[in-house]
Amino acid sequence: MRRLHLWLIAGLLVFAPSLTGAQQLVEEDLPEPEVWEEVVPSFAEAEQIFNSANQPDSLVLFDAFLRQVEENRVLEEPPDMIYDLVAKSYFFRAQVNHNLGSTELVELDLEQLLEIDPGFLFDRALVSGRLAEQFDTMKKERVATILVAVDPPDAAVSVGPWNTDPSGLLEIPTGIHIIHAEKAGYESQDLEVEVAAGDAQPLPILLERTSAVLIVATSIEDVEIFLDGANRGSTLYGSDTTQGALLVLDGLQPGGYELSARKESFRESLVSVQIEDLLDYNMASIQLVPTSGVVALNNMPPGTVIRANGNLVSPSFSGSGVQVALSPGGYTLSLAHPDRGLFEARVDIIDQQAVEIDVRLRPPLVLLGILGGDTSTATRMNGLLSTELGELGSWALIDRSGVAEEIVAAAGLDVATLRAYAQTGSRQTIPWIEIQKEAGDRAEEGSVYMLGVLSDDLLAETVHMFLFPESPLPARPDQVDLALDSATVRNLAALLNHSVLESRPTLGAIVVDSPAAAGPLVVQTSEGGPAQQAGLTSGDEILSIDGTTVATVSDFWRELTARVETHATSGRLVPLRVASPGGERDVQLALTTSPSLIELGATDVLYSVASYELSTEDQNEEGVVPKWVVRLNQAVVYLHGGDLQGAIQMLRSIDAPTGGRLGEAQVNYLLGLALSSAGGEYASTASGFLTRAAEGTDGRLYHADGPLIAPRAKVRLRVLN
């Protein structure tokens, strides 16, 4: 190795004492990266003053800037840009001192400048000719020029902080230097040279090829590259990002290698590499594919908005249905449809695996809160509700506890009034419409709302829970009193899950328990009904169904109901054994089902829930329940709420089938009932509807085997007339 004299940079010696202090610093004391950005304005300010009429004042500012650099340098090595500013600062200072006639100081400034940047360039048109001359003179004395001819030509050559330019030219201070030449795949060289001022001195360097180089490119950066299992670093974008992020692997000898590219949230990419010679190999860019699993959302209606952990997710539509792709991990999937309600599910996504979810959008049941002073009971009840109602089949429970107080206050009520209403049934006017409106404003996602009042402020044993549907459905609430046990809350859950649009088996006969009969006694059969078609007649006594003895009417209906699923849809006949004065015989009953109405005065129905269900079904154009059945039920809900006008309007909008057991007779009877309650002036109209209801001999009130309408209509008519 040739030896060069190393010329120490005086400026750096200035910083030396501070280095000791830097060694004492612990990691957390280190400055943030922006420390160098903060010093730049100091330079800018000094430069501005330099270019002003107050140029001499800039000296202090340049000194301050250089001091800042000096202080920060103890903590963090400055970037090249700061070195450039330092060089410029010395040059500006030299100009000021030159203008002030401080020759010695000019020389000192230029000396420091050339030590930092031996190749410093400036615009001579802007600088005094004498100063430029002095600079050139000092440079000739202190700076040496080397012309490096390296093989291979693209090898990097540097001396300390100074690199060769594209032509191989390198300006460095005179003296002894170590010249370093390197290139991947080649053995690097360090040459000690002593350079002196004067013309450019040629310096040939020949690097010896010792290994192959593999240039790995990835489609994204920061991909860890493993070669035969050993981590070789991560790819980075260079100045030309079109090639992708690169990592140069050298030191490779000919042979086969297994390369693995890894990055979190992406699938690992494996490539087999074959190195034949000691050459440079450019790999095609490795395209990393994000890891993801698929959630197939079965039965999801169009218009549903999907969120995963609160973030909007766009679904894709394939032939098999709707699906969303998600990175591996745990998610809460929330689906919301403006008409059909909400659905929530927890999913764990595993890469390249599919999860199927049956979407059951459920209307939101919003708990507005439990009012009253006994907060511990309220908290316990909240827990019970969330446990027992959280997994409800038909509803999505949403807890908005806390808004109840605002709602009640906005409606001009207090807890005591609401409690008195719940407990004593005493004459109170509760503005339920106002409460319903407030609930909608404050928890707008609700379909049905729950608002509770504790039975006592000190020691509550019961929560009086009011349930009411969203506006504009009837506001009058259901009141359910809940004790602090799971059983009562489960009863509420059962009521919430109960659909009022269920159908029931149809017999087409009145059967009664007569102790004078051997089994359920057929009193009357309906024209064309299943019983009559099976050959059952009045006076028949039913002994058994399909071999199972039925002693009572209750037994009979239970056995019949149990066969609805197996027989009603398939057309399978139900064998009955019956007794009549002529002896015993078998008949075959073709079981059918028919819709049913909410019974007037029924207490096993939550009218708030029924109201919502019916209203939704009424608007559902694809609903399977006939609209007249839905509306008849809606009329019953109005009647229950004492809203005669609503009931009458609903009934008048019904286009019910005529002539059968269900339909027109029900509408006429309910209209008669509602109108006869509406006041004397409607008596004759009521009478007209009741007359029509009384004329049909087989009309039934609640379902095809329900109470006969005619006797009831006649009773009402007799008194009305």
Place this chain on the structure above:
Amino acid sequence: MTRLRITAPSLLGCLALLWIANATAAQQGDGAAERVWVQAQRLEREEKIDDARNEYNLLVSNFPDTSYAQEALLALARSYRSTDQVQDAYIALDKLANDYPDSPRAAEAWVLRGRYQIEEAADRAELDDTRTPLRRVPALFGRKEYPALDARVEARVRHGEVHLLLGEASQAALDFLGAIEEESRSPWMAQAFYGLGRSLMNNDDWVGAADALQAVIAQEDGSERLRAEARIDLAFLHRNWIRPSLGQDRWLTARPLGIAGAALKRPLRVAARRDGSVLVFDTGQGQILHVSPTGEVAKRATQQQTRDVWWSANGRPYATLNDALYAVDTSQRETFTPAGVPIKNLGAGQRGVFQQWVALDRDKKALWTFDRRGQARALSAASDDVADIALAPRGELLILDRKGKSVTRLDMNGDRVHRFTGSWKRPQALASDSYGNVYILDVGAKTVEVRDPEGTRIGQVGPVLPGGIELRAPEDVAVDGHGRLLLADRGLAQIYVLE
């Protein structure tokens, strides 16, 4: 025995606690009232009636603004009713209704007043009056302000029952229907369905009646007693409407009345209660037998002087002795002395819907009725030769005139409302079923003729019974709630049940 000793400091402590307790009570009227209420309840349980009433009165006067005052007024009314001080009970109820007109307790007061008046009614007019307090409940406590009020439903149901008793079946049905269709479900629903079934039965709408009665059985919260009543009526409908409408006989078989551990020698009289319980007087043994619906002898009484056996309107077993009416279950005797002269030769007896006694004086050939307070008056329709009397629905009394071969029906006030005759040879006994059909035993023809309430002949049994048994010496006839016919035949030494 453990003896507690209170030391000075602890006594002071107790006094301090007492002072604090009193101070708290003074601040919270409800707390003090509650203590008085608890004390009153305890006294009542200990049957210290007067002391309990004093405490209740204290609540009413000192704590009128607490809910205990209203409870106390109801308790006072019940207490007075239990000691037959019904006027005092009315005062308590009226005070509750007037002082707390908006309280649901006031509705209960009106209902309770109606109930007590019904129990106390001695004639049709008084029964009619009971509707006034009952009507007030739906009028004062509307559904809009009081959406679910059991007292209102009870008022409607009881109002319907009064209508039914007064023979106003349509109005009764409307009351029951209102309770069923216009009110929320309540414990009164089964009772309402039952009333509707009975009303429709009285309106001859037997399909509608069957439908409503079956609904009684289907009510999940209905009582077992009501279900049993509904089944009885359904059996009756089966026998009296369904079978005849299909051209069948009402009674398909005849069997001897099974009595466990007893054999009859010469059964002379028979009576049947609604549930199938039977009273038999066997003159051969001089015994009255009370036989349960399942055939066990519930009571046996030796009374040689028995003239008749019967069930009162409220279902208690009685026998008419020569000179007294005899309660079979308690062995109590009731003698009657109209105008100060005891009746020595009683021919029959009944106790009606107003708990009035009816007695036939064979010597005077007069029929007397005695109200619950012992006031006597002669019944206008009494004839010269009364063979038998029987109670009919709605408090009516049937009188069989042997000589005139007629049946006279008196209303609950004893006024004649109907009379029909028959061409019977020797009519001796009669019975009525729950619908009002009349069964006349003609011992001359050995037949039982069935007439509807209007007197129209609708059937006949005998002298050969279903199954071929020929009557020999029939003496008495009875019908139970199921519509089963019972015939006492001295010659066959048997009671036959036709079903």
